[in-house]
Each structure stands twice: as C-alpha cells, then as structure tokens.
Amino acid sequence: MGAVSAPIGRAATLVATLVVAVLVLASCSQVVSGSAQPTPAAASAPATRAIAAQADPPGRVADATTRALQDFWRAELPAAFGREWRDISTFIPVEVQDPAAPPPPCVNRTADVADQAFYCPAADVVAWDADGLIPALHERFGPVGVAVVLAHEVGHAVQNRLGVDAEQSRDPQRFPTILLESMADCYAGAALARFAEEPVAGLPVGLQERDRAMQALVGFRDPIGVAASDESAHGNAFDRVSAFQDGWNEGATLCAGMTIDNRPFTQRRFASEADLARAGNLPLRELLAFVERDAAEFFGGLAPGWDPPQLSTGGACPVPELAAQGPAAYCRDDGGVAVDVAALEGLHDEVGDFAAATVVAGRYGLAMLDAGGQSPVGRPAGAATTCLTGAYTGRLFDAADGFQLSPGDLDEAVQVLLAADWVARDAAGVSDPADHGFERIGRFRTGLLEGPGACG
Structure with a gap:
C-alpha cells in the first residue's frame, strides 16, 4: 500500500543483531x-x-x-x-x-x-x-x-x-x-x-x-x-x-500446584492448509495492512473519540526522532505511526511476521495513551505500552475471523521482547534501564492473559 512505500532511514544493523540473538539455537532443535x-x-x-x-x-x-x-x-x-x-x-x-x-x-x-x-x-x-x-x-x-x-x-x-x-x-x-x-x-x-x-x-x-x-x-x-x-x-x-x-x-x-485446569497452554495446530503452506507468515505489506486496520480498531476502542492514524513512513517528526524508537515509531507532533519498512522486512524475514506486528502494535498502544491524556514519555508509558501490546495479541488469539494468530506467532513476540526493548520504548526512544526481557515478557503476558484493564 502507498502509505508504506519507503523506509524512514533506519539501518539494518540492529535487526541483524536481534536475529543473531534469537536464532542461535536453530541448529539445535531437539x-x-x-x-x-x-x-x-x-x-x-x-x-x-x-x-x-x-x-x-x-x-x-x-x-x-x-x-x-x-x-x-x-x-x-x-x-x-x-x-x-x-x-x-x-x-x-x-x-x-x-x-x-x-x-x-x-x-x-x-x-x-x-x-x-x-x-x-x-x-x-x-x-x-x-x-x-x-x-x-x-x-x-x-x-x-x-x-x-x-x-x-x-x-x-x-x-x-x-x-x-x-x-x-x-x-x-x-x-x-x-x-x-x-x-x-x-x-x-x-x-x-x-x-x-x-x-x-x-x-x-x-x-x-x-x-x-x-x-x-x-x-x-x-x-x-x-x-x-x-x-x-x-x-x-x-x-x-x-x-x-x-x-x-x-x-x-x-x-x-500446576494442573491441566489452572495452566493455560497457547500452542495450536494450523487452522488452514493455506496458513500451513506459508508457515504462518504473511508477506510484510499484507501484514502491515492487517495491523493498520486491526490495531486501529482495537486501540481506538480503548480511547473513544480518538481517530487512530494510518501507517506512514515519516510525517511531521524528523528521522532521528523516529529512529530512536526502533523499526516503528510514534510521532507526537502529528499523532502518527511511522514504520521503517527495510528494518521491519529484516525482522519479518529472519524471525517471523508477528515479530514485526508486535513492534508496530506497540506504537499504536503508545499513540492511544497520548490520545487518552497519558504522557507518552517516561517509564510508565513504556510499561503500559508493553502490557497493551500483550492485550492486543490476546484479542487475536481467539479471534473468530479476520486477522488471527498463527502457530508460532507468540514465539515470535517472545523472541523480539527478549532480544530488544523496542516495544517498551517511550516516544522519546527511551526504555527503563532496569528492565530486561524478563520484565518485558512479564508485562506482555499480563496484558495477554488479563486484558487491557490490567495495564494500568
């Protein structure tokens, strides 16, 4: 789609570092x-x-x-x-x-x-x-x-x-x-x-x-x-x-005390032959079109009266400000969400489509916080955004139709949360230095299992 036709200038080196970090056991799969x-x-x-x-x-x-x-x-x-x-x-x-x-x-x-x-x-x-x-x-x-x-x-x-x-x-x-x-x-x-x-x-x-x-x-x-x-x-x-x-x-x-009744398990079989054939991965541009529509619907419902933005490759914010947030960014000046297509393409190809979707969804969560009157800068913003990204993912888990999680999508989210702090960065591109992947996954998990109301 035309709104995502060019990169905003992010280098691919950070994506390459992430790929090395999360795929090192590819040859040790037993x-x-x-x-x-x-x-x-x-x-x-x-x-x-x-x-x-x-x-x-x-x-x-x-x-x-x-x-x-x-x-x-x-x-x-x-x-x-x-x-x-x-x-x-x-x-x-x-x-x-x-x-x-x-x-x-x-x-x-x-x-x-x-x-x-x-x-x-x-x-x-x-x-x-x-x-x-x-x-x-x-x-x-x-x-x-x-x-x-x-x-x-x-x-x-x-x-x-x-x-x-x-x-x-x-x-x-x-x-x-x-x-x-x-x-x-x-x-x-x-x-x-x-x-x-x-x-x-x-x-x-x-x-x-x-x-x-x-x-x-x-x-x-x-x-x-x-x-x-x-x-x-x-x-x-x-x-x-x-x-x-x-x-x-x-x-x-x-x-x-774990039992089959109190322990939810999230993995599943492929729901269709088509999803199996593509290993659960949509092409990036098709994925971004789904996320643009679906995340806007989800996060828009959490902030009545807010009109969520379409994805772009820039907007009012200068490239350095956008780049500080990662492969996707929220621009405070115009309320938009921008994506670096080249960086997301690397993440998509090496980890999976939902790794890219997780990063983009996090920026919609940050935009929603700002639209709802909460500061998009500071530790609380990053923590809430990570939790809200989990809540959005939970919505897709049992979606009756349309955009749904495929087998492996949650694993891709885990990998990107473990290896990079992109989802937890605020609008200034800063994340809590005391947080690690353990905390990010914990907050994401809270949102997924308990919904947006648990995200504070």
Whole structure:
C-alpha cells in the first residue's frame, strides 16, 4: 500500500543483531526430553555418581550445576513440601562422539543422546550430550545455558520424588507431557532464582543471564503446528518462558500446584492448509495492512473519540526522532505511526511476521495513551505500552475471523521482547534501564492473559 512505500532511514544493523540473538539455537532443535523410556536393564543400574569435574569449561559448569542443584533441593524439598530429598543416583555426561562410549541407562544407543538431555525415573539418572549439546549451550548462552537445561531435567526428578510420575501412570490425561514439561521449566526457574540470590562459584546468574536462560528455553520450543494436546508436546516458547518466570517469581510450591485446569497452554495446530503452506507468515505489506486496520480498531476502542492514524513512513517528526524508537515509531507532533519498512522486512524475514506486528502494535498502544491524556514519555508509558501490546495479541488469539494468530506467532513476540526493548520504548526512544526481557515478557503476558484493564 502507498502509505508504506519507503523506509524512514533506519539501518539494518540492529535487526541483524536481534536475529543473531534469537536464532542461535536453530541448529539445535531437539526438545529437552523428560520422558525417555528405560531399557530392560535400566532398573538395575548402579546407584553411583558418574560425573566428575572435567577439564573443559562446559564440563566444569555441568558439574558445578549438578552439585548446586542437589544442594538446592536438599534444602528446598523439606522447606516447601515437608519431604526429605533423596540425591539423584547418577549424573552422566555422555561422550556421543566416542564410538566406544557405552550408552547410558534408558536408551539403546549412545547416538540417541545426541543434542539431548533427559531424566529417566526408572534408573534415577540425568544424562546429557557432553560433546554437542552442552558445549553449544555454553558457547551461545554462557554457563546459564547449561544450568537451565540441567535444572529442567532435575525438575523432572523433583516430580518423581513428589509422586507425580506415579500419578501420571494412573491418570495420563491429568498429567499430559506438556504439563510435566511446564512444571520442570518452573522448577528450573525456582532453582536459578536461588542461584541469583546465593551465587554459585563458576555459575553467574544475574539479570542478563536470566534472559539468556529464557533464550535457551526458546531454542527447545516445539515445532510450530504441534498442538498442546499432542502426546509429545513440550510447549511453545511463550508457555516455556512463562513457566520459568513463575518458578523464578513464586518458587517451587507454585510449580507443584500446576494442573491441566489452572495452566493455560497457547500452542495450536494450523487452522488452514493455506496458513500451513506459508508457515504462518504473511508477506510484510499484507501484514502491515492487517495491523493498520486491526490495531486501529482495537486501540481506538480503548480511547473513544480518538481517530487512530494510518501507517506512514515519516510525517511531521524528523528521522532521528523516529529512529530512536526502533523499526516503528510514534510521532507526537502529528499523532502518527511511522514504520521503517527495510528494518521491519529484516525482522519479518529472519524471525517471523508477528515479530514485526508486535513492534508496530506497540506504537499504536503508545499513540492511544497520548490520545487518552497519558504522557507518552517516561517509564510508565513504556510499561503500559508493553502490557497493551500483550492485550492486543490476546484479542487475536481467539479471534473468530479476520486477522488471527498463527502457530508460532507468540514465539515470535517472545523472541523480539527478549532480544530488544523496542516495544517498551517511550516516544522519546527511551526504555527503563532496569528492565530486561524478563520484565518485558512479564508485562506482555499480563496484558495477554488479563486484558487491557490490567495495564494500568
């Protein structure tokens, strides 16, 4: 459409940086399994600790993590649940690239562990690919990438000690795989929150590391199009990082209280062959036309009497002022929303269409705040805008017709919120320096689940 025919001058470098940040696990796409099936010999596996400190940094991090996790749960299980912790029998770093290496309990071949980590309740074993997975996580996310994956698997051991495995055997529909995976992500969040409070040598967990832990979980999301009801479903990025956040914020008791009735899951199958054929992505110009109309309708309804603007590529504001806000911007001088088509094209192509839609929708939210008499500058504006963007997304989640979310769209929103602060920037192009991806996703999630009334 003519209103979006030219860029406003944004360089593509920031988009390229974002792409690197959110797609680093593209070659490591297997899920973190919590349901490996034991071989007949697994039940008699010796209860020994197979891991020792290794010379390489990833191996040392894995060793430090497993020791710290045992220490954490020795204290936490009695405190939270009144039960004594029984140490995990064996931790096994599997040398997948060594053809002579024996397979760990619960799998038939060493190669079955490639790019995997798992907990097997039959042998009370946590095993992982020490040649591929752990070094890749360490390289891409630092020590916390290793820690979050192992904390997830130990989370499955917590479930075992609380009797969840036995309950699942009796009633699989009450404890589907996706619920067990969310609980394990939640337990991982609880453990890493403690490591942030009480630092572990060699395992830094600060605010930046917290975001990296969530980026690592994003890399283990289900392939798009897997429904939450599928037997093998582990969760999309939104559900997985949400569970991690709940554990971090609320602790282990909340994780144990998750049920299929109180835990909403957001992933779904493709609703049409056409959407499947395009992998859930509209061409950018078609997407912008939908967002222009749909966001105007949604945000216009929140500010009666306001006439939301059409998208443009500039308007009254100078390019530097617009560029400070990111690939889309709100211009206070004329009340317009401008887009940098080139920057959005890069974001669209490398992450997905809803990453671009999320950034544009945020600027409509900021415009609505200004139209409603709230200042579009300052920390409250950025916080409210992020929440309102979630509320807009929630409207699309169950839309009966027209513009709807496709499988993968929420994951694209999560990725852009984790990697960049564009949605949280105010009209001056400033975001709260104390905020990180964790906070942005939390506010977005509040809006999505609770609606615009929760956005203050």
